[in-house]
Every structure is written in structure tokens, then in C-alpha cells.
Amino acid sequence: MKELKGYLEANKQRFLDELLELLRIPSVSADPKHTGDVRRMAEATAEHLKAVGVDHVEICDTAGHPIVYGEKMVNPKAPTVLVYGHYDVQPADPISLWDSPPFEPVVKKTSLHPEGAIFARGACDDKGQVFMHVKAFEMMVKSDMLPCNVKFMIEGEEEVGSKNLDKFCRDNQKKLACDVVLISDTSIIDHQTPSLTVGLRGLCYMEVEVSGPNKDLHSGVYGGAVANPINVLCQMIASLHDAKRHVTVKGFYDDVEKVSSKERKMMNAAPYDEKRYMKELGVADLMGEKGFSTIERTGIRPTLDVNGIWGGYTGEGAKTVLPSKAFAKISMRLVANQDPHKIEVLFQKHFESLAPKSVKVKVTAHHGGWPVVVPTNSVEYKASEKAMEQAFGKKPLPQRGGGSIPIVAMFDQVLNAKSVLMGFGLDSDDIHSPNEHYGLFNFYKGIETIPYFYKYYAEMKKK
Ligand code: BES
Ligand code: MN
Ligand code: MN
16 A cells, blocks of 8 residues: 555655535535536536546436546456535625635635644535545545446436435446445544544535414504514424423434444544533533433434524614514434334424414425434444544544434435445534535545555455
């Protein structure tokens, strides 16, 4: 593997420069204004795959944004790795809170990234992490050291729920046949503490509408006599948690996996500095479900959060109005064994039951996704563990991530393949926030680690 290290050293700057170019493309999947940019990003991704020697590279059109696919089959007897990632990014808003423009990448040092970090939307989530796979592949091909068959499937709709990837996978089961799915779209604990993600939360995303009077009213003439939908909505939302911060939706916890005290102990042994955590977030205290630590609250417990709430007058100055309608977007993060469809129904029933007769409520569902638990006794896990240990000089800790990648559960069901969640970001990299960044250390460490995975996976599969 010495030749690979030499190759990486010799090409570091070029790898970085190439990534910076990709970060200039505003491939925001949620915003129709950027549809052309999303396609440009698909094309640029395809060009990079071709340039490093991936065969049969194609841009597969879907009902939404395209999927970039390509493969390199080196040996029918060797195992096949399907690399999954996404080239789309979250909207950059609010842009005024960025220290530098979101699509004009700059490298700056930070306290957690003393070697420097790339600041741009998508730097960590997920362009930087996808690009590590492209460059690791380049190194292996150029050094004649690619021990596995590789398939790349890079999508453009992860940030909007992977709506069309599901169908693509079902329609292309043969083409996508593989032994393992390799994904870098998660975090490590810190530079000195490598970790592998062994759980992802599921998601159930709802929107609610509360309607009162058939038009906006004068809040003096009618106020006090007619239900105010915003007041009512706030009360309904407030009742969704009890004093111990449990979610009150009936049946919400019925299927939640009970994690053994042994595993809980292990989770809580991971390094975590609560004071620093609060300081970084600018909060004087934390808040969450009673009886669970922060690591448990984000790793093994389901949650309910309001993502947005609106209605009435929000313009400049004051307008005295009793609004006709109020709205909120409410999401629930789910954990192992919770069924997003079932939770959707439970939430709808519960929320409707909360409404007083003076208002009407409408509950609709947005995207959802199943939670994921990754076994740690599989060949793929052992190979990724060994790869990280080799690169970091330390065995990685298994860690449950709080975020969601809804499509991972589908890989298991449709492609019958387990996923390795070997991400290299930090939770503090501000993904989805202003000033998203990705450490140069993390970028290069990822490129170094990936070929070890291929090596150990091929060896372990042979046995
Ligand atoms: N890469 C993230 C998910 C993630 C981040 C998992 C950090 C674990 C640690 C992914 O791009 C993401 O943002 N997912 C969305 C899913 C949604 C848009 C359907 C999420 O978690 O909100
Ligand atoms: Mn991502
Ligand atoms: Mn994301």
C-alpha cells in the first residue's frame, strides 16, 4: 500500500483543486431554479468517473434529478462494492450568515481543523465525501491495485428524500447487484477518535394545517370570541411532549428497540465533552428526554421536532389580525423497529384528536424513511473496522448516528446488500447550516482509508 501513499502525497493539491471546482456548482436539489445546475453537477461527476477509468458511465434520467452510474468489473470472482453517495446539496439559505459565499469555496483553519477546512455548501455533505471515493479509485486503478469490482451510483435527490432512486433500484436490480454498499455520508467522533456509523434514524415528516374562521379577522372586533388557529396550533404542539420530554403521540414508543444496558454503557464510554458541546452551540443548557444521555438521545431515542411554523402577519411593523389559518412542519426521527408508515397514521390520528371543535385540522405526510441498524459481526463491518484501524492507528468505535439516509434500508430490502457507513465528517462541520465545511485532514484520511477497505474486504471475502 506504500505506492498508494506516495500517489496521494504527489497528487494532494490536484485532488483538492478538482473538488473545489465541483463545489462551485450550486446543485441544490430542492430549488427548481437550480435544476440546470443539478444536471451540470451530474455531468461533471460523470466526467470525473470517466477520467479515472470507470467504464460504462451514464447519466440516468429519472422523473426528477438524474442518477450517475458507472462500473469497473475487474474479476468475476472478486466481490463487488457499490459506492453510493449524493451530488445534490441543501439550499444555502440564509446566505447572509455565511462568512464567504457558499459556492465559492475557500480553505481556512479552525480550532477543530488546524490543517484547514474547505468552506462551501456540500463540502462535507456529500460532495467532498463522494469525491474521496473517486480519488481512492483513481489511486487504486493507477497503481494497478483494485482488488474488487466497483459500481458507482451517485444520486441527485438525497436531500429531497431520494424519491426516484427507489424505483431506479427496483428496476435495475441486476445491474446494481453487489456484495456490499459503501457509503461515506456520516461522521467520525473526532480526528483522534475514528468511528463507524452503526445506526441511522428513520424519518416521518408531516405538515399540519389548522383552520379557524373563513377569513382573517380584526383581532379586536373578534378576538376572544373566535378560536385563533395560531394559538390553538401552539397549544396542540406544546402538548406533543410531556414534562419528561417524552413524545405523547399515542403508541409512539410501542415498537422502539430496547437497547441493552451493556450497549448503552458502551455508547456512553465514547468521548463526549458536554461543556464544549454546549459552548459550540451557544446554549446554556441542554434539553431532551429524561433518563437518557445526549449520545442516547440522538442515537437510540426517537424525537419529534417542529421544523417550521407560520401563519398570520409576519411582515414589517404590527398588524392586528386574527388569522384564518396556521401551519407547521413537524418531523419525527425514528429508531430501530419503528415503522414510518405506522407512525404517520399514529401521528395523524393523535393530532386530529387534539383539535378543539372550533378549528379544523388537515394533516399530510411528506417523505419518510426507515431506520437502520448495522450489525458489527459481519465481514463488511470487520473489513471497514480494519481499514480504519490501519489508517488512523486506532480501532474505530461503533456509533449510532442521529441523521437519516432513507435509502439505506431499501438497499437491504431491494438489493439484499448490507451497507458500510464509513463517513469522515465531524458533527460540528455545519452540514445543512451556514459555513458548512470539510476538513482537509478528513478528506485525505478518507482517501487513504478507502483502499484499505477494498483490500481487507477482498481478502476476508475469499476466506
Ligand atoms: N448525510 C446526511 C445524513 C447524516 C449526517 C447522517 C450526519 C449521519 C450523520 C444526509 O445528507 C441528510 O441530510 N439526510 C437527511 C434526510 C432527509 C433529507 C430525507 C436528514 O437526515 O435530515
Ligand atoms: Mn448526506
Ligand atoms: Mn444532508
